Amino acid sequence: MIALISLVLLFVIIFYALIFGAPYAPLAQNRIDTMVRLLTLRKGQKLVDLGSGDGRIVIEFAKRGIESHGYEINPVLVALSLFKIRKAGLQKKAFIHFKDFWSVNLSEFDAITLYGITHIMGRLEKKIKKECKPDVKIVTNYFRFPDLKAIRQENRVTLYKI
Ligand SMILES: C[S@@+](CC[C@H](N)C(=O)[O-])C[C@H]1O[C@@H](n2cnc3c(N)ncnc32)[C@H](O)[C@@H]1O
Numbered sequence: 001m002i003a004l005i006s007l008v009l010l011f012v013i014i015f016y017a018l019i020f021g022a023p024y025a026p027l028a029q030n031r032i033d034t035m036v037r038l039l040t041l042r043k044g045q046k047l048v049d050l051g052s053g054d055g056r057i058v059i060e061f062a063k064r065g066i067e068s069h070g071y072e073i074n075p076v077l078v079a080l081s082l083f084k085i086r087k088a089g090l091q092k093k094a095f096i097h098f099k100d101f102w103s104v105n106l107s108e109f110d111a112i113t114l115y116g117i118t119h120i121m122g123r124l125e126k127k128i129k130k131e132c133k134p135d136v137k138i139v140t141n142y143f144r145f146p147d148l149k150a151i152r153q154e155n156r157v158t159l160y161k162i
Contacts, residue, residue, distance in 0.1 A: 021051050022117035032060050034155040035139045041066050045110040050101040055081025057113050062094035071101040106131040115141040122146050
């Protein structure tokens with residue numbers, strides 16, 4: 001019975017992610033390398049990955065000394081990320097939150113990473129413009145914002161400032 005309830009809950013979460021976010025698809029390492037290069041972050045800055053999947057982006061930036069936060073609604077991926085962070089000994093720099101990213105205030109972050117999907121980009125652009133610091137840097141994989149001005153594009157990764 002518990003297994004059945006857990007399975008149903010997982011399906012509901014995956015369905016929710018399809019409507020209010022993107023389905024799980026891990027970002028290729030070469031795109032993560034491009035994000036790192038385009039963002040040029042310094043130690044002391046704070047990054048957020050919206051929909052952090054298995055935590056690979058959060059882990060990559062944390063390895064470089066950046067305080068990195070991931071928000072993820074799939075509990076299996078949250079558990080996997082936490083396991084990977086612990087294994088890498090990055091608990092002081094990498095943080096995963098089991099939370100819907102639409103309910104997160106983005107004002108404390110210096111950089112945002114996103115592997116989203118077309119139908120959320122307009123709503124997310126409005127949220128970013130409303131909440132973020134004026135000097136925030138944003139990188140998206142593949143999908144682009146409708147109005148935000150792109151600063152650079154490389155390897156299908158786009159860098160934006162607001
Ligand atoms: C395309 S994957 C990207 C994973 C990771 N950022 C990467 O690039 O490897 C999108 C992730 O966002 C999560 N997601 C979708 N909607 C979400 C929401 N509203 N809040 C938090 N996470 C969400 C999905 O569960 C999925 O793991």
